[in-house]
Amino acid sequence: MRINHIMQFTEHHRYYIFRDFSLSSLDYKMLSLIYQPMVGAFAVSLYQQLYHGIADGRSGYSELEPQRKLFLGLGLEMNEKSRKFIIEQTSKLEAVGLLQTSRLGVPEQGDVIYEYELSQPLSPAEFFRNMHLAMLLRDKVGKYAVISLRESFGANEPDELAQAQLTKENISVPFYELFKLNMQSFDSELEQALTEVAPTRQATVRPELASAGIPYGEIILRFPRNSSNRSYVERLRNNPEGLAQVNYVAYKYNLSVVHVCRLLDEDGIFGHNGEIEMDALQLRANQLYRQDKKREGEQQRKLANTPVHDNEPEEQEEEEEFEVLEQHYLPVPNQLLGRCDVQQYNMLMRNEPHTKYLKRFFPGAIPDWIENVFERIDLNYRLATPVINVLIHYVLGANDAGRVTKTFIDAVASNMLMKGIDTFEKAVHYVRDQAGLEQDKQKRKEAANAVGSGNYNGGRNGTRAGGARSGISRKPSIPIVAEVQSTASVSADEMEELRKLARKLDGKS
Numbered sequence: 001m002r003i004n005h006i007m008q009f010t011e012h013h014r015y016y017i018f019r020d021f022s023l024s025s026l027d028y029k030m031l032s033l034i035y036q037p038m039v040g041a042f043a044v045s046l047y048q049q050l051y052h053g054i055a056d057g058r059s060g061y062s063e064l065e066p067q068r069k070l071f072l073g074l075g076l077e078m079n080e081k082s083r084k085f086i087i088e089q090t091s092k093l094e095a096v097g098l099l100q101t102s103r104l105g106v107p108e109q110g111d112v113i114y115e116y117e118l119s120q121p122l123s124p125a126e127f128f129r130n131m132h133l134a135m136l137l138r139d140k141v142g143k144y145a146v147i148s149l150r151e152s153f154g155a156n157e158p159d160e161l162a163q164a165q166l167t168k169e170n171i172s173v174p175f176y177e178l179f180k181l182n183m184q185s186f187d188s189e190l191e192q193a194l195t196e197v198a199p200t201r202q203a204t205v206r207p208e209l210a211s212a213g214i215p216y217g218e219i220i221l222r223f224p225r226n227s228s229n230r231s232y233v234e235r236l237r238n239n240p241e242g243l244a245q246v247n248y249v250a251y252k253y254n255l256s257v258v259h260v261c262r263l264l265d266e267d268g269i270f271g272h273n274g275e276i277e278m279d280a281l282q283l284r285a286n287q288l289y290r291q292d293k294k295r296e297g298e299q300q301r302k303l304a305n306t307p308v309h310d311n312e313p314e315e316q317e318e319e320e321e322f323e324v325l326e327q328h329y330l331p332v333p334n335q336l337l338g339r340c341d342v343q344q345y346n347m348l349m350r351n352e353p354h355t356k357y358l359k360r361f362f363p364g365a366i367p368d369w370i371e372n373v374f375e376r377i378d379l380n381y382r383l384a385t386p387v388i389n390v391l392i393h394y395v396l397g398a399n400d401a402g403r404v405t406k407t408f409i410d411a412v413a414s415n416m417l418m419k420g421i422d423t424f425e426k427a428v429h430y431v432r433d434q435a436g437l438e439q440d441k442q443k444r445k446e447a448a449n450a451v452g453s454g455n456y457n458g459g460r461n462g463t464r465a466g467g468a469r470s471g472i473s474r475k476p477s478i479p480i481v482a483e484v485q486s487t488a489s490v491s492a493d494e495m496e497e498l499r500k501l502a503r504k505l506d507g508k509s
Contacts, residue, residue: 001090001101008112009087011071011078017053017062019118026153030121033149037140038133039092042074046089047098049073050116064113090116096133097122097238124153131217132237175323212250214257216243222261232270242276249281252353253289263288283379289355324350328428330390333397335361350424354378354388361396373406377413386424387416394431 003009023031036044049070053062068078076082093099102115121127128134128150138146216237223233236243250260263269268280324346332345340348348357354374358366374392377383383391391412395403403409421427 001087001094003087006080006083009067009083009114011066011068011083013067013112013114014064015067015070015114015116016064017050017116017118018060019051019054020059021118021120022056022059023051023120026123027121029153030124030127033152034124034127034137035096035098035121038136039096039098040089043089043092046070046074046086047093047118050099050118067114094238096136100238124150129215129217130237132220212247212255214247214250214260218257219246219261219264222257224261224265227265228267229265229270232274233264235274245276245278246281249278249285252282252355253285254292255285255288259285259288279379286375286379322350322424323347324424328425330393330428330431333361333393335397349389349393350386352385352389354385354392357389358392361392369406370404373409377409381413381417383413383416384422384424387421387427390424390427390431391416394434 001009031044031047054060070086071078071082074086076085090099090101094101098119098121100117100119102117104113104115122130122133134146137149141149219236220233223230227233236246246260246264249255250257255263263281263284266284269277269284271277324343329342329346330349332340332342336345348360358371358374374388377388377391378385391409394412395409416427416430419430421430
């Protein structure tokens with residue numbers, strides 16, 4: 001607990017407790033034999049007092065109470081010495097990951113409230129995987145005591161099984177093979193009611209991200225000691241969510257632990273409060289991914305004419321985290337027929353990062369312009385990963401060359417963004433609606449072509465021909481002045497009279 005002035009932490013300040021777990025007998029044994037030698041009996045007593053601030057059998061928040069209750073429950077006096085002592089004990093609990101303390105400001109009252117968020121003790125396997133905790137326990141009780149404690153928490157398998165070489169086959173029955181849910185009678189009222197009565201704090205029930213499996217110990221072991229970000233990286237040991245985000249980025253862009261340490265050492269990766277800036281981390285991870293891809297392409301071109309064959313095993317898929325209901329299944333594209341069934345395909349589309357899902361549509365390297373388009377959609381448009389995968393299915397899975405253009409892909413992504421498509425289910429409905437609109441448009445076009453063709457042929461063969469047969473012309477009849485020819489010649493007397501008349505008119509008579 002970081003307190004700048006001792007008067008900022010007194011017995012008059014109010015506090016509340018939050019926990020979302022209950023302690024088991026194994027947890028109590030861990031507190032007694034593992035954590036107590038590291039932090040001391042008084043710190044463990046403080047932890048248990050905070051734990052019992054919420055009634056047994058329940059989880060969530062406690063009532064707001066003055067910290068005087070903590071002082072009296074621990075047998076401490078209301079003075080400066082006791083305040084410093086509690087600050088020291090809470091700091092020990094925070095350092096080993098059992099407690100997180102926060103200070104909440106109340107502007108209207110000019111006061112602060114302290115929040116004590118308890119964390120469940122690690123299981124024996126998790127504890128001894130964290131080398132910094134195991135090393136601290138060794139410094140407190142000795143190496144041989146640590147080995148003895150580790151053995152006391154485990155039960156060995158029978159010797160008959162340990163010495164035998166047996167083949168293991170998973171014969172468990174999955175959920176959807178045994179149970180069939182009625183998709184037509186979806187109860188929206190029940191879903192709304194469960195959402196309303198759920199606790200407001202859902203930090204621990206978030207679905208786990210796909211992970212590269214890089215533990216905190218490997219990161220801190222390779223991270224530079226003189227780096228300005230060293231203190232931020234050290235906080236990841238008590239921040240499983242932040243470590244999970246780092247591992248997800250590493251899994252998404254195929255980064256090694258060396259690359260992860262290099263990224264975390266750069267400026268701008270951590271905010272002023274020590275939180276990871278995911279946008280900056282993903283952007284720079286993508287740059288590393290593109291550089292590695294470019295180098296791999298150059299190496300493949302150099303080795304293209306060599307007889308060396310790559311016999312590396314196929315990369316194993318990570319365990320899926322999200323189920324896809326049958327009513328949201330999309331058909332398997334022709335490119336992937338025979339490689340997976342409809343359930344497997346939809347699970348991949350729902351859970352895989354778009355960088356890995358996109359590779360399945362290409363036998364070799366992905367064209368750069370296609371990868372650039374979807375990277376821009378991911379980093380700039382910030383569409384959800386399942387939505388991007390559905391977009392890839394809609395564009396590349398239809399075997400329509402007219403769709404595979406920058407303009408079309410960008411237009412569909414923009415339309416999804418404007419309509420608020422942010423989940424896999426919404427994206428599936430969007431794709432189905434678009435397919436229905438395209439079918440209707442094609443039917444109207446075919447009907448219009450049929451009607452237009454009939455009118456044209458009827459006009460040529462019916463109207464004009466009928467007019468010719470009936471003798472009626474479609475052109476208007478215009479009268480023409482006929483040339484009048486004289487039927488008799490002029491006599492000599494008449495000619496002489498005409499000459500006289502002409503001379504008379506000319507004034508010559």
